[in-house]
Amino acid sequence: QKEVEQNSGPLSVPEGAIASLNCTYSDRGSQSFFWYRQYSGKSPELIMSIYSNGDKEDGRFTAQLNKASQYVSLLIRDSQPSDSATYLCAVPREYGNKLVFGAGTILRVKS
Amino acid sequence: DTGVSQDPRHKITKRGQNVTFRCDPISEHNRLYWYRQTLGQGPEFLTYFQNEAQLEKSRLLSDRFSAERPKGSFSTLEIQRTEQGDSAMYLCASSPGQGDSNQPQHFGDGTRLSIL
Numbered sequence: 001q002k003e004v005e006q007n008s009g010p011l012s013v014p015e016g017a018i019a020s021l022n023c024t025y026s027d028r029g030s031q032s033f034f035w036y037r038q039y040s041g042k043s044p045e046l047i048m049s050i051y052s053n054g055d056k057e058d059g060r061f062t063a064q065l066n067k068a069s070q071y072v073s074l075l076i077r078d079s080q081p082s083d084s085a086t087y088l089c090a091v092p093r094e095y096g097n098k099l100v101f102g103a104g105t106i107l108r109v110k111s
Numbered sequence: 112d113t114g115v116s117q118d119p120r121h122k123i124t125k126r127g128q129n130v131t132f133r134c135d136p137i138s139e140h141n142r143l144y145w146y147r148q149t150l151g152q153g154p155e156f157l158t159y160f161q162n163e164a165q166l167e168k169s170r171l172l173s174d175r176f177s178a179e180r181p182k183g184s185f186s187t188l189e190i191q192r193t194e195q196g197d198s199a200m201y202l203c204a205s206s207p208g209q210g211d212s213n214q215p216q217h218f219g220d221g222t223r224l225s226i227l
Contacts, residue, residue, distance in 0.1 A: 008151075032213050043202055043218040044154065051213060088153050097206065098144065098167065099216060101153025 001026055004091050006102035015111045019076040023089030023102055026070070033065060033072045036088040038104065044088055048074060079109040113137075115219035117203050123225045124193060131189045132222045136205030143186050144216060145178060146202040147171065154202055160186060190224075198226045 005024050013019045025033075032051050036044035050056045050063040050072065062075040076083055086104040093100050116135040124130055136143045141162055146154035157176070158168045162183035172178075175193075180186040190197055200223050204216035 004153075034215050036218075043200075043221045046215050046217060049213075049215050090153075097142070097214070097216070098156040098159060099146075099154070099204075100156070103151065103153050 002102075003027065003093070003100045004089055004102040006087075006089050006105045008103055008105060010106040010108050012108045012110060013079050015079060015081060015109055017079050017109075019079045019083065019107055019109070021074040021076075021087050021089075021105050021107065023072045023074075024070055025072070025089075025091050027091070027093070028067075028070060030067075030070075030091050030093075032092050033063070034090040034092075034099070035061075035063060035074045036090060036101075038086045038088055040085075044090075076107075079107075081109050081111045083107060084109050115203055115205050115217055117201075117219035117222050119222055120220060121223050121225075123227065125227050126193055126195060128193055129189065129191045130193060130224065131187055132201055132203075132224075133185060133187050134203030134219060135185045136203070137207075137217060140205035140207050141183070142206045142216075143180055144204040144206075145186070145188050146204065148200045148202060148221075149198075157188075193224075193226050195226050198224055200224075 035048040038044045048063040060077045064073045088104045089102040090099040144159040145157040148154040160180040175191045200221045202221045204218045206214045206216045
């Protein structure tokens with residue numbers, strides 16, 4: 001079992017719809033969770049961080065965390081073609097906080 | 112705050128050559144990380160520094176790889192005797208402070224290495 005797992009996609013949604021991206025992790029002791037967006041050929045860009053069970057909203061983005069189920073998700077409301085990218089889930093591991101990434105989910109928003 | 116800066120953006124070299132990449136972190140960020148990313152995969156941790164001290168190296172980092180962070184400011188990553196398998200995007204990230212795991216890392220634009 002990989003430490004951080006994501007469905008590779010691609011996930012295709014129509015413009016204006018809600019995109020739902022999922023991530024599971026193996027270490028029950030994990031405390032922090034990050035979502036990065038990566039456009040093709042570019043570097044990862046931090047878009048959301050979440051530390052507590054429940055939902056955290058920032059504009060069109062909502063991160064959801066369920067530590068009991070070891071599950072973190074990212075919802076993108078009113079999806080736009082500019083949201084088309086790879087979304088990476090990342091979990092810090094051990095002292096030093098090195099990030100362990102999932103392989104990423106490719107999102108395609110069709111206009 | 113100018114963000115994390117990496118140089119060069121692209122490097123093309125022949126197999127067997129040595130290459131060196133530079134990373135300038137966000138000013139006053141104590142932690143600096145190197146990752147490697149290949150197509151279709153998430154970034155993989157290589158090594159990190161707390162100030163000038165290199166505190167951890169991944170098993171991915173063979174003896175041909177060396178990293179330094181003199182004076183706790185910029186960092187360099189050198190690959191000696193490059194191999195085809197070294198072709199990847201090399202990413203640098205930095206984060207502030209020490210201790211807890213709640214501080215996100217911010218990435219530079221990366222250096223794309225192509226081995227001919």
